[in-house]
Amino acid sequence: MSLSRIIEAAENHFNAYQKDCSGYLKKVAGDLFIDLPNYNANGLYDYLAGSPEWENLGKGQAGMTLAVVRAFEGLLVVAAKKESGHGHVAIIVGVEKDGTPLGYWGSIAGIGKKNARLTNSWAKKKFADISYYAYLGVLV
Numbered sequence: 001m002s003l004s005r006i007i008e009a010a011e012n013h014f015n016a017y018q019k020d021c022s023g024y025l026k027k028v029a030g031d032l033f034i035d036l037p038n039y040n041a042n043g044l045y046d047y048l049a050g051s052p053e054w055e056n057l058g059k060g061q062a063g064m065t066l067a068v069v070r071a072f073e074g075l076l077v078v079a080a081k082k083e084s085g086h087g088h089v090a091i092i093v094g095v096e097k098d099g100t101p102l103g104y105w106g107s108i109a110g111i112g113k114k115n116a117r118l119t120n121s122w123a124k125k126k127f128a129d130i131s132y133y134a135y136l137g138v139l140v
Contacts (some may be wrong), residue, residue, distance in 0.1 A: 024106035041087035057132035067132035
């Protein structure tokens with residue numbers, strides 16, 4: 001799998017799912033032949049954390065750095081944060097010069113972003129609590 005294929009899938013579903021982060025992730029993953037359960041963002045967070053198909057890359061700066069590496073290796077990488085009410089998930093696709101990841105996401109609380117700084121998705125002060133996961137299966 002290549003990062004360009006992941007970005008292509010993300011672009012294909014952005015308009016339809018820009019107000020639904022979990023639905024967006026599931027559609028993009030489906031294009032890559034990755035089955036995700038029909039859960040909201042909090043449920044997906046739990047699923048990713050407990051699935052042997054997903055590598056837990058860690059939290060905070062260390063997790064963020066490894067997430068970018070894995071994305072450039074062509075793996076589907078997800079940033080996730082569980083919160084009361086609605087959590088949030090985003091797809092990592094790159095990095096800014098200052099080390100801030102770039103991603104795609106939908107947003108139930110607003111309008112999603114594409115190829116945007118993760119600080120547009122979560123406040124920088126929340127970065128220590130964001131978990132990162134990479135799909136270890138074969139992407140087609």
